[in-house]
Amino acid sequence: MLNDVPLRDLQVFCAVVRHGSFSAAAQATGLAQTYISKRIKLLEASLGVKLLHRTTRRVKVAAEGQVVHHWAQRMLRDAQALEAELSGQREVPKGVLRVCASQRLGRRHLAPILGLLMQAHPQLSVWLELMDRRVDLVEEGFDVDIRVGHVEEPGLIPHHIASTPRILCAAPGYLASHGVPARPQDLSRHACMVFRDRDDAFGVWRLKGPKGWETVKVNGQLASNDSEVALRWALAGHGVVMMADWNMEQALASGELVRVLPKWNQPADVWAVTVARSDQSAKVRVCIEFLRQHLATGANALRPAAC
Secondary structure (H helix, E strand, C coil): CCHHHHHHHHHHHHHHHHCCCCHHHHHHHCHHHHHHHHHHHHHHHHHHHCCCCEECCEEECHHHHHHHHHHHHHHHHHHHHHHHHHHCCCCCCCCCEEEEEEEEEEHHHHHHHHHHHHCCCCCCCCEEEECCCCHHHCCCCCCCCEEEEECCCCEEEEEECCEEEEEEEEEEEHHHHHHHCCCCHHHCCCEEEEECCCCCCCEEEEECCCCCCEEEECCCCEEEEEEHHHHHHHHHHCEEEEEEHHHHHHHHHHHCCCCCCCCCCEECCEEEEEEHHHHCHHHHHHHHHHHHHHHHHHCCCCCCCCC
């Protein structure tokens, strides 16, 4: 039975599960919806089970489909590791390196660093995709996900890249009009730029200070999942923003923004997340080492905010 199942069909099935519908999976993968439907039917016929329950807009994974999805992910990870080893990619970095990251981190820091990586390793090609959502590395075919914050999903391997905190800032004009918060709970009475980075809790700020952790529910009339938008709102004096220090370095240096509650921050380290150990793939290994080096020093480093 399993001998008749192509890995490509497992990839298609995982994409449908990931995106919740045939149309969304088609849009994400670039495959025709009719092709996806055909491959799922063939996969169900080969396995002799019903994998998905279809509705007009979405699909629901059947009990057997959940089992298949679990094993499909494992099989796809093993297949990637086998391909890398057989092609010599454990020794020499070559082939396509697919990296994903958030918009601002990717544009400002990763793009130039990955350009230098490609020059240092001419057999390597780099594809960088920027998106402000959490990705599934196996189903979407990424080698490395560069993310800020905790790594909690089972089966993923986090590689620490850099230590960076999120800090609180506001424009001087806003603070002159609305007062300066003296403790974290004061933020609930201020207008806050509610910025959500990927899968962070929306509108909940968890801060670490001299006496440990505090959580505060913040409110504001402006919210976005784009850090550039939130930063511009803060610069315009619309309220308090919490963002990685490297995001606000220039505004702090110029005085356009000032620190709020300077003894409080939210740890938000940068991680390179993979599905395989870095020693299994030379391209993943050199990418991680390169990012550690260049995000720490040099023209594209994550410089701590001067405040």
